[in-house]
Amino acid sequence: GENVEQHPSTLSVQEGDSAVIKCTYSDSASNYFPWYKQELGKRPQLIIDIRSNVGEKKDQRIAVTLNKTAKHFSLHITETQPEDSAVYFCAASTWSNTGNQFYFGTGTSLTVIP
Amino acid sequence: NAGVTQTPKFQVLKTGQSMTLQCAQDMNHNSMYWYRQDPGMGLRLIYYSASEGTTDKGEVPNGYNVSRLNKREFSLRLESAAPSQTSVYFCASSQGAGNTIYFGEGSWLTVV
Numbered sequence: 001g002e003n004v005e006q007h008p009s010t011l012s013v014q015e016g017d018s019a020v021i022k023c024t025y026s027d028s029a030s031n032y033f034p035w036y037k038q039e040l041g042k043r044p045q046l047i048i049d050i051r052s053n054v055g056e057k058k059d060q061r062i063a064v065t066l067n068k069t070a071k072h073f074s075l076h077i078t079e080t081q082p083e084d085s086a087v088y089f090c091a092a093s094t095w096s097n098t099g100n101q102f103y104f105g106t107g108t109s110l111t112v113i114p
Numbered sequence: 115n116a117g118v119t120q121t122p123k124f125q126v127l128k129t130g131q132s133m134t135l136q137c138a139q140d141m142n143h144n145s146m147y148w149y150r151q152d153p154g155m156g157l158r159l160i161y162y163s164a165s166e167g168t169t170d171k172g173e174v175p176n177g178y179n180v181s182r183l184n185k186r187e188f189s190l191r192l193e194s195a196a197p198s199q200t201s202v203y204f205c206a207s208s209q210g211a212g213n214t215i216y217f218g219e220g221s222w223l224t225v226v
Contacts, residue, residue, distance in 0.1 A: 001173075006156075009154075031212065032211075032212050032213075032214075034214050034215070042219075042220075043204065043217040043218060043219050043220055044157070044204070044217050045217070046214050046216075049214055051212060089156060089157065091215075093212075093215075095210070095211035095212065099145050099162060099163075099164025099165070099168075099170070099210075100145050100164065100208050100210050100211050100212075100213070101159070101162065102147070102159070102208070102215050103159075104149075104156045104157040104158075105156055106154065106155060106156040107154075107156050
């Protein structure tokens, strides 16, 4: 099955700096890569996603890049703000004859220091 | 439009007791999932249902059973709870290939 690795597990940045979180995956059949933000005590919520036919996607201060050859994808947050502090999860999704499966990384705890 | 709704939100069980976590979605999604979340281990798939009438084991199915009651509802049952099942449980749903997964608010379960 798919194996998703995520690094770093914790990340502290000064407000206004950029944050980068990296994930690798093992199954070349994976074709959809969402990123989720989870605040303390809340559910994971989608912040951005990318499909395998796209190399980069941006949404305001958030961007995701995908390198299919190397099987890695990254989340970039620019001009970080204290409200960006949360746990971020990457995921890789594969569609098979048994359904749409999602495999998650172990999470990155981001702290933005005011 | 409530999205994914799961109950109960909090539960304390004694070892050996049984309980069922209920989940319902109103987005007409085909696929539904149960995950557990433990510190440092991310979200691990317990069971999933690709469509009404089908269920399959995920990464950590031992000690659990599921029922896809209809397209909207997917329940998770602990037959004989163990302290190792203390966790936060998330139900989720997805429309299908290339579509994202939406989570319920979570159920905090403690087994003593």
